Amino acid sequence: MHDKQHTEPDSTAVRVALWRALHVQVDSPPYVLEDEVGLRLAAPEDGWRQRPDMDPEGTSGFRASIVARARFIEELVTEQLSQGVTQYVILGAGLDTFAQRRPEIASRMRVFEVDQPVTQAWKRQRLIELGFDIPEWLRLVPVDFEAGWSWWEQLKAAGFDASRPAVVASTGVTQYLTKDAIRATLRQVATLAPGSTLAMTFLLPLELTESGLRPGFEAASTGARASGTPFISFFTPSEMLALAREAGFREARHVSATDLNQRYFTGRTDGLRLPSGEEFLVATT
Numbered sequence: 001m002h003d004k005q006h007t008e009p010d011s012t013a014v015r016v017a018l019w020r021a022l023h024v025q026v027d028s029p030p031y032v033l034e035d036e037v038g039l040r041l042a043a044p045e046d047g048w049r050q051r052p053d054m055d056p057e058g059t060s061g062f063r064a065s066i067v068a069r070a071r072f073i074e075e076l077v078t079e080q081l082s083q084g085v086t087q088y089v090i091l092g093a094g095l096d097t098f099a100q101r102r103p104e105i106a107s108r109m110r111v112f113e114v115d116q117p118v119t120q121a122w123k124r125q126r127l128i129e130l131g132f133d134i135p136e137w138l139r140l141v142p143v144d145f146e147a148g149w150s151w152w153e154q155l156k157a158a159g160f161d162a163s164r165p166a167v168v169a170s171t172g173v174t175q176y177l178t179k180d181a182i183r184a185t186l187r188q189v190a191t192l193a194p195g196s197t198l199a200m201t202f203l204l205p206l207e208l209t210e211s212g213l214r215p216g217f218e219a220a221s222t223g224a225r226a227s228g229t230p231f232i233s234f235f236t237p238s239e240m241l242a243l244a245r246e247a248g249f250r251e252a253r254h255v256s257a258t259d260l261n262q263r264y265f266t267g268r269t270d271g272l273r274l275p276s277g278e279e280f281l282v283a284t285t
Contacts, residue, residue, distance in 0.1 A: 008118065008122065009042070009094075009095065009118075009119050009122045009123065010094060010115075010116065010119050012094070012172070013094030013095045013115075013119060014042045014044070014095065015053060016038075016066050016094060016095065016172065017035075017038030017039060017041060017042050017094070017095040017097075018038070018039060018042060018044060018048060018054060019054075019059065019062060019063045019066045019067075020033060020035040020036075020038050020039075020066055020067060020070065021035065021036045021038060021039035022049070022054060022056065022059075022063055023035075023063050023064075023066075023067045024036055025049075026056045027060075027063070027270055027272050028268065028269055028270040028272075031067075032064070032067040032068055032071050032264045032265070033067040033070050033071045033074075034101075035067075035070070035097055035101060037097040037100045037101055038095045038097050040130055041095050041097070041123065041126045041127070041130070042095060043126075060271075060272055061273075061274070061275040061277075063272075064265065064272050064273060064274045064275070065257075065274055065275070065277070065278050066172075067264075068260045068263075068264050068265075068274050069171045069172070069201055069260075069278070069280070070098075070171075071264060072199070072255070072260060072263075072264075072280065073169045073171065073199055074098060074102065074105075076167060076169075076197065076199055076282075077098075077105070077109075077167050077169075078105055080165075080167045080197060081105060081108060081109060083195075084165075085165045085166065085167055085195065085196075085197075086108065086109045086110060086164070087109065087110050087112070087160060087161065087164060087165070087166035087167070088106075088109050088110070088111045088112070088166065088167045088169070089112045089114065089155065089160070089166055089167070089168045089169070090111070090112065090113050090114060090169050090170075091114050091151065091168065091169065091170040091173060091185070092114070092115060092170060092171070092172065092173040093113035093114060093115045093140075094115060094119065095123065096113060098111070099111050099113075099135075099138045100127075100132050106137065106138070107135065107137055109137065110137050110139065110159065110160075111137060111138050111139065112139045112141050112155055112158060112159075112160055113138070113139070113140050113141060114141045114143055114151050114154070114155065115140075115141075115142070115143070116142070116143070116144065116145065117142035117143070117144055120140045120141070120142040121142070123140065124140055139158045139159060141154050141155055141158045142154070152188050162192065162193065163193055164193055165192065165193045165194065165195035165196040165197075165285075166192055166193070166196050166197075167196070167197050167199070168189050168192070168196065168197070168198045168199070169198075169199050169200075170185070170198070170199070170200040170201070171199075171200070171201045172201060172278075173200075173201075174200060174201065174202045174203070174233055174235075175202070175203045175231040175232065175233055175234070176231065176232065176233075177232070177233055178232060178233065179233055182233060182243070183243060183246075183247065186198075186243055186244055186247035186249070186283075187247045187248065189247075189283075189285075190244075190247045190248035190249050190283075190285055191248070191285075192285050193285065194250075194285050195284070195285065196284065196285040197282065197283070197284050197285075198244075198249070198281070198282070198283045198284075199280060199281070199282050200280070200281045200283075201278050201279065201280055201281075202233075202234075202235045202240050202278070202279060202280075202281060203231065203233075203234050203235070203277060203278055203279075204234060204235070204236065204237075204276065204277055204278070204279060205234045205235075205236065206234070208236065208276065237254040237256070237279060240254070240279075240281045241253075241254055241281070244281055244283040248285075249283040249284060249285060250284055250285055251283065251284045252281060252282070252283040252284075253281075253282050253283075254279060254280070254281065254282075255279065255280035255281075255282055256276075256279050256280075257274045257275065257276045257277065257278065257279060258276075260274050260280075261273050261274045
């Protein structure tokens, strides 16, 4: 077990990494995403799979959502790279492992991982301990949001070129932010160079999620509140599209859970599928 003394990763980021690993361990191939690097980073205690939040059956919908959104983003980044976009910004990066798993793609870009200083310091230490390089093209950008730091200013200080297009990803973040903070983020990203793309997840209001899954979402919401990070923002697709257009994006589209199910889960033999509840906004400048 690694030394956590003065740094501790965000518990939500660790849970996401463990769910990605669990997908490879308990679900049937073909895997939507193969990622066990996050498990190595997190180095959980023995018996982690017996934790209630790792129950394979009870968390299958969350697990499907986590691997689908990561796969969707990686395909988008790869597609944009083929069109000459070589900057990739991850807002709320957590234990993202794209740079370690896909260096053949990431090394052709400049990848900026933005997160809280404590999580970034912890991740940097773990990458070094595990023998992963932190190459010049990977920038870990610490931003203390609670202290009012500007992620945009920190990003530019880390070498981001505002005159060139970028892909910006924000997954699993909007539910923790106020609507004003989300509007501010949308307005900032909308000022990026033409040809930039934002991919952002958002949660549907509870009444729009599948009725059988509402207890699970309510439990997740209760757990988030108990850990000091309550879910506070929910959107219908039309509301999110309207926010993006008001922010100044040239185009905005909604990618639904149904779309992702058709793309990644059709024909599976294990019944793994994405529940309604978390959707994507994809907007371009």
